[in-house]
Amino acid sequence: MIVSITRLHLRSVRSLPAFTRLTLQSHRQIHKTSGLLRTSYRKEGLLTYWTMSIWESEEQLRTFRNNGAHLEAMKRSRQLADELQYIRFSTETVKLDWRMCKEKLHQKYRVTNNKCS
Template sequence: MIVSITRLHLRGIRTLPTFAWMTVRSHFQIRKTKGLEHVSYRKEGMLTYWTMSIWHSPEDMKAFRNHGAHLRAMKHSRQLADELQYIQFSTTSKTLSWDECKEKLHQKYRANELVTEKNGL
C-alpha cells in the first residue's frame, strides 16, 4: 500500500473560502475513487491543513491525484498556500498514526534543509 501525506499552510484567512470549497469537492471525489483504503484530515491552527490517504497501489493514488476536482485544486494551490509539503511511502498497515506520519514528513523536509545548508544554497 502507498501512503500520501500532505501539509498545506494557507497564505492568509482570505484564501480560506476557496480552499474550503476545493477541499469539499476533492473529498467527494476521493470517496468515489477506486483503491482508497483510508483517508483522514487534520487542522493545525487556522491556516495549516494535513491530509493522509492510504491506497492499494501507486496507480490508484495517481488516478485520484491527476484527475477531477483534486487536479483543479492542485493547480490553484500555489495561489492559496505559501507552504506545500508532501511525502509518499509504502506500508503494510491499513492505518497509521498521525504522529508517525507527521514525523516522516518533518524528517524529509529537515533533511532537505540540511542538504541545502551544506551546499551553501
C-alpha cells in the same frame, strides 16, 4: 499499499473560502475513487491542513491525484498556500498514527526549503 501525506499552510485567511470549496470537492471525489483504503484529515491552527490517504496501489493514487477536483485543487494550491509538503511511502498496514506520519514528513523537509515561489 501506498500512503500519501500532505501538509499545506495557507497564505492568509482570505484563502479560506477557495480552499474550503476545493477541499469539499476533492473530498467528494476521493470517496468515489477506486483503491482508497483510508483517508484522514487534520487541522493545526487556522491555516495549516494535513491529509493522509492510503491506497491499494500507486496507480490508483495517481488516478485520483491527476483528475477532477483534486487536479484543480493542485493547480490552485500555489496561489492559496505559502507552504506545500508531501511524502509518499509503502506500508503493510492501514493503521497508521498521525504522529509517525507527521514526523516522517518533517524529516523529509528539515533540510529543504518548502516555501512556494
